[in-house]
Amino acid sequence: MLDSNYILDPWSIIEDKFDQSKMIDSESIFSLGNGKIGQRGNFEESFSGDKSIGNYISGIYYKDKTKVGWWKKGYPDYFAKMVNCPNWNSIIIEINNKLLDLSKCKIISYRRELNMKEGWCERKVHLETSDSHEIEIKSKKFISLKRENIGVIKYSIKALNSKLKIKVLPSIDIDVKNNDANWNQPFLETIETLTEKNFSTVSSKVINSDFEIATFIKTKYFINSIAIEGNYIPSNNKKLIGCSSTFDLNKNHELSILKLGGYVNSNDTPKKEFKKIIKHETQSALKQGFVNLLDENKNEWSKIWDDSDVIIEGDVKSQQAIRFNIYHLNQTFNGKDPKLNIGPKGFTGEKYGGVTYWDTEAYCIPFYLGTKDSTVAKNLLKQRYDQLPNAILNAEKIGLNHGAALYPMVTANGEECHNEWEITFEEIHRNAAIAQAIKKYLNFSNDNEFMINKGIKILIAISRFWEQRVNYSNALNKYVILGVTGPNEYENNVDNNWYTNYSAKWCLEYTNETLKEIADSNLDHYKKILNETSLEKTEISKWYKIINNIYLPYCKDLDVFIQNDGFLNKDLQPVTSIPIDQRPINQHWSWDKILRSPYIKQADVLQGFYFFEDDFSKDELLNNFNYYEQFTVHESSLSACIHSILASKANDLNKAYDYFVRASRLDLDDYNKEIKQGLHITSMGGTWMSIVEGFAGLKIINDKVYLNTKIPKQWEGYSFKVNLKNRKIEIKVNHEATSVKLISGDKINIVINDTDTYLKN
C-alpha cells in the first residue's frame, strides 16, 4: 500500500497540506464535472506553480492532423482531441496592487475538500502575503448537474490583520491551449469577446471544424454577505475577458464573489441562440443564489448515491476509494445526452483525447447497466449502431467487404482516429467487446426489440469481419488470425492471440445463437433481417466451420492456453525478476525490449476468462491465472480489476482484495506516478465490477440475480451494501456464514452460487 496524499474519509477527499509540487496532481483528483462540461481542479486566482489548466466540453473536439514517419495506406487522417476551452474559473486578485499567487505567499493553513456526497469542492487557505497581510481565502464550487451548462463558484477573501485594497478581476481566460497538440498549434480561435460590467462572453470556433462554443461568466459581489456593486473597469489584459472592480476591505471584513460560468456549444444549441440561452440561464441561476443552487445540486447527487452507492463498513480506505470511483464516473458521463460517450480520462486530462475506446463496452457498460436506467446503456450501444456505416467503411479500408465491420479503436464520431498501425489496424478484439456489451444489455433488459432492429445487425457485421479476417493455415489445418495486438499491448502484430481467436469464435457463436432464437420466435423478423443484411446461408455455414476449426493455442505440458504464437520462446522470467528501479517498465525500457519480454500489460488470456467465464472450469481458471499472473505488470489501469474479479472467482480473496485496492486507489495513491495527466475514469467502472461482479459475484441474467458472495478477510464481521438503482442489497459475513439481504427495492430472485456452478466443471 502506498501513502496517500489525501486524508481518509468515507465521503470526502481531503488535502490539508499545501505542497506546490503536488498541486498539479491534485488538480486531477479535485476535478469537477456533470457529464457535459468539466474541469480540472485549478485554482481560481493566479498560480505560478506547476499547473495544467483544463476545461472541456464533452463531444467538442479538434481533428489534430496525423503525421507518421512514412505514410501507409489506411491510416486515419487525424486524431480527435477534446478541446481545452477558455477558462471561466479565473478570478484574478490584487491585494494592495500585488498579484495574489499562492506560490509566493506564506501558507499558514490550507485545506481542500472534495465532498462526493454533495458534489462540491471547497478550499480554505489562511495565508500571509509577501508584504505581511494576513488573509483567508475560501472557494467553494460545483458544476451543476441540473443546469448542465453551468458551474458555480463562491470565492471569498477576508482581511485578517489589516485594511486592504482589493482589486478583483473575475474573467474568462482565453490564454489556454491544449497540451496534447501535435505541433503546439491552437485548437480554438476567438471569434468575438464581449464584456458588460458583471457579464462577459467569449465566442470561439474550433479550427477546421464546424464546432462553435461560447464561454460566459456572470458575477455578483458581497461584503459581509451584503450585496454591493463593483466599479467594473474593463480588463486591459487581452487574454483575460472581464471587468475588474476594486474594493476597500476593512480588517475582519469579507469580500465574496459569486461567479457563474460555463459554456454553450453548437452540438446542443443552434449558434444563433447562444446569446439567448446564455442570458436566460445566467439570469435564472443568479436569481437562485449560491445556497439554493448548491442545495439543488446536493439533491441530484443524493439521487445518484441512492442508485449507485456501495457501502463498505469498517474499511475506510476501500469505502473512500469505491465512492471516488463512482463519483468520477458520474461526473464524466451520466447518460442524459445520447450523443456523448466516456473518455478514458473524462474531463481530468488530455491524454487519450477524451474520445471513445473499447473501455466503454468492456469496463463501463456494466456499471451504467447496474446503476442507471437501462436506456443509458442502450444509448451507448445505439451510438455504435448509428456508427455501423463508419465501421463498415473502416473494414473496407483494411480490404474487407460485404458489410464486414471493424469498429474503430479510438473515435469521436465513428471514424477511426488513432494513428499507430499496431493499435488501429490490429487491436481488432474491440469488435468482440461490443458484442459482449450487447449480450450484457440483453441479459439485463430483455430488450428484444433492440436486438431485432439494431443489435443483430451489429453482430452480423462483426461476424462478417471475423469470417474475412481469419485465414486457413494449411500448415495447422486450422483457421488462424494473423497480425493482431491483443488486450496486452506489450505484444504487437502477433499471430493467434488466444483471446482474439476465442473472441472471434464466441462472436460467431453468439450471432448464430441469436439468429436461431429470432428465427424460432418470429420467422418474419428473421426473414426481414436476412433481407436487410443480405445474409446468405453460405455465410452462416462458413461461420460454423470457423467456430469448429479455429486455432486456439494451448500447451499440454503447462495445461494453459498460450497467449499467442511464439510466447513460449521468450525468456520466461517472472515479474519478480525485474529490478524494482526498472518499474514501470514502460517508463524504463525501450519498446522493443518490452515487446520481446514476456511481460503482460493487462489481462489478456485472463480477459477471456473474465468475458467467457462460463466456458471454463475452475481448474482451467486457476491454471491460467497462476501462469499468467507471474508475467503481468498491470501497467494498464484496466488490469487490476479483472485480476480482482478472477481472484474472487478462484476464491483467493486476499489476492482479490489486494487487486481491488490497487484498482480502486490507483489514482488516490498514484500507483503509476502519472495522475497529473488525469484520472483513469474508464478503469473506475472496472473497480465497481471488482466489487459487484467480483466479491458479490453478481450476475444478472433475465430476471435472476446470481450471487457468489465473497467477503475479503478485511471486511469480515462487517457488511457491504450495493445499491443497484432502486434495489439495495446487503451482504454480511459472521463466523463464516454469509447472508445476503435485499434491503429495499423491487423483488428479485437471488440465486446464491456458493457451489461455483456458474463455472463449467
Place this chain on the structure above:
Amino acid sequence: MLDSNYILDPWSIIEDKFDQSKMIDSESIFSLGNGKIGQRGNFEESFSGDKSIGNYISGIYYKDKTKVGWWKKGYPDYFAKMVNCPNWNSIIIEINNKLLDLSKCKIISYRRELNMKEGWCERKVHLETSDSHEIEIKSKKFISLKRENIGVIKYSIKALNSKLKIKVLPSIDIDVKNNDANWNQPFLETIETLTEKNFSTVSSKVINSDFEIATFIKTKYFINSIAIEGNYIPSNNKKLIGCSSTFDLNKNHELSILKLGGYVNSNDTPKKEFKKIIKHETQSALKQGFVNLLDENKNEWSKIWDDSDVIIEGDVKSQQAIRFNIYHLNQTFNGKDPKLNIGPKGFTGEKYGGVTYWDTEAYCIPFYLGTKDSTVAKNLLKQRYDQLPNAILNAEKIGLNHGAALYPMVTANGEECHNEWEITFEEIHRNAAIAQAIKKYLNFSNDNEFMINKGIKILIAISRFWEQRVNYSNALNKYVILGVTGPNEYENNVDNNWYTNYSAKWCLEYTNETLKEIADSNLDHYKKILNETSLEKTEISKWYKIINNIYLPYCKDLDVFIQNDGFLNKDLQPVTSIPIDQRPINQHWSWDKILRSPYIKQADVLQGFYFFEDDFSKDELLNNFNYYEQFTVHESSLSACIHSILASKANDLNKAYDYFVRASRLDLDDYNKEIKQGLHITSMGGTWMSIVEGFAGLKIINDKVYLNTKIPKQWEGYSFKVNLKNRKIEIKVNHEATSVKLISGDKINIVINDTDTYLKN
C-alpha cells in the same frame, strides 16, 4: 517492358516532348550533382506547372522533431532531413513586360538532353509567347566536379520573329521550402542578403542547428556572344535576390547569360571565410568562361568513365540504363569528402531525408570498391567506426550494455533518426551489412591495418549486440531472435527471421575467425585488441555456443528455409493471384493486409543467399529462389538486383536479364510510378552488381578475380566490357564459347568458375 518517356541513346537521356504533367518526373531524371551539391532538373525561368524545386548540399540537414501517437521510450527525437536550399538557378525572364512561363506558351519544339559522357544537361525550346513572339531558349548547365561549390548555366534567348524588350532577373530564389517538413515549417532562416550588380549572396542558417550556408550567384551578359553590361536594377521581389537588367533584342539576335552559382557551407568552410571563398571562386571561374569550365568538367567525367564504364554492345536499352545508374551514383557520392555518405535519393528528392541507411554497405560499397580508389570504401567504413560510440549508445537505449553496438537504421551523424519502432528498433540486420562490407573491403584491399585498428572493434561491438539480443528458448532448445523486421519490410516484429538469425551467426563466426587470424599472425595485436575492448574469453565462448545453437527455421517438406516463424500459416497464394489493379500493393492495401499477406517486398531469405552464397549449394539456392520468388512483389528498389544476381548464379539468364532491366531502368521507365519523388540512387549500386557480380560473376578475394561469366541471350554475339578502375575486362560469347580478356590495366589472376565451385556442393 514499360514505355520510356526518354529516347534510347547509349550516352544520353533525351526528352523531345514537352508534356507539362511529366516535367516533375523529368526534374528527377535530369538532376545534376557533384557529390557535394546537387539539384533537381528545374527550369531556370518561371514555370507555373507542377514542379518541385530542389537544391541540396550533402551533409547539411535539419533535425525535424519526431511526433508519434504515443511516445515510447527509446524513440529518436528527430528525423534528419537534407535542407532544400535557396535556388541559385533562377533566371526570371520578362518579354515585352510579360513573364516567360513555358506552361503558358505554345511549344513549337522542345528537346532536353542529359549528356552523361560529358556531364551536362542542355535544353532547347522553340516557342511562341501568348502575344505571338517566337523565341528560342537554350540552357546548358552542369555542376562542376572540379570546383565542388559551383554550378554553371549558359542561358540564351533568341528573338526569331520580332524585336523584343527582354528583362532578365538572374537571382537566388529564397522562397523555397522542404516538402518533407512535418508541419510545413521552414528549415532555413535567412540571415543576410546582399546584391551588387551582377553578384548576389544569401546567408542562411539551418534552424535549431549550427549549420550555416551561403548561396551565391555571379552573372555576365552577352549579345551575339559579345559581352555587354546590364543596367542592374535591384529586384523588388524580396524572395528573389539579384538585379534585373533590360535589353532590347533585335530580330535574330541572341541574348546570353552566363550564370555561376552555388553554395559554401559551414561543414567545409569557417563561417567567417564564406565571403572570401565565394569571391575567390566566382572570380576564378568567371575568368575561365563557359567553354573552359565545360571542358574542365568533361575531363573529370572522362576519368570517371575510364574507371567505371560498363559497355554493353548491341543492347542500347541496357547500355543507356547502366550508364544512367553509374552516372547518378557518381553525381551523388564520389568519396572525395570523408564526411559524406550516400542518401537513397541523392540530390534528386527529399524522401528518406538524404541521410544514410544500410543501403550504403549492402548495395553501394561494392560499386565504389570496384570503380574508385579503395580509400573511398575505407572512408565510408571509417565513418561507421567513428560513429561506434553512438551505436553503443543506441544499443544502450534498447537495454543492452558492455559495448554492444546497434548501428542506426537511418542517420545523419551516427544518431538514430527515424521514428517508426518497427524499423528503428527492429531492423537490426543492418549490423550484419556493416560486417559484410568490412569483409568485402578486406578481401579487396588486404588492409590489415584497418582491421586491427578499427574493423575488429566494430565486429566485436556488433557481436556483443547479437550475443545480448538473442535469448534461449526452452521450448525450442535453441537460441532465438525475437521481435525483428527483416529486409522484407512487409513483415514487422516477427520472430526468428531466418536472414537475421543467419546474419547473427555469420557475424559471430566472422569476428571469431578474424580474432583468430590476428592472434595467429601477431599476438601483440591480439592482446592489444582484447585489452582495448575488455573482451573476455567467456564472451568468445558464448559466441561459439550461439553459433552452434541458433535456431534457423527450415521446412523439411518444402526443403526451404522459412522466412520467419509463422510464415507457413499465411494464405500462401503466389503474387500472380493479386489483381493487377492492386499493384503495387503498398499503394492499394492497408498496412495490416500487407503484413498478414505472404508478399515479400524485397529479397529476404534470398538476401542471405546473396551475402552468404558460399555457404549453400546450388540446389539450396534453386529451391529457395523458386519458393520465395513466387511471393515477391519487388516493391523495394533493392529487390530486383539481388534477384538478378541470384538468377545469374542459378544459370537462369533470361530471368537474370529481366531482373537486370527492371533494376537498371526502374527510374527511366518509372516502374513504380513515383520518380517525381526522386531517383533510387542506392539501388543503382545494386544494378551495377547485377552485371559485375551477376553476369560477370566477378568476385575479388585477395589478389584473385573470380569470374563465373554469363551472357544473357540478348547479348550473345556481342561483348560486354567492365571498367574496374585501371583494369578493363572484356567478356565475349560466340557460339557458346565465353572469352574473358583483360584489355588493359594491372595484371590479375582471373579464375573462371564455370563449374560453379564457388557454391558449396
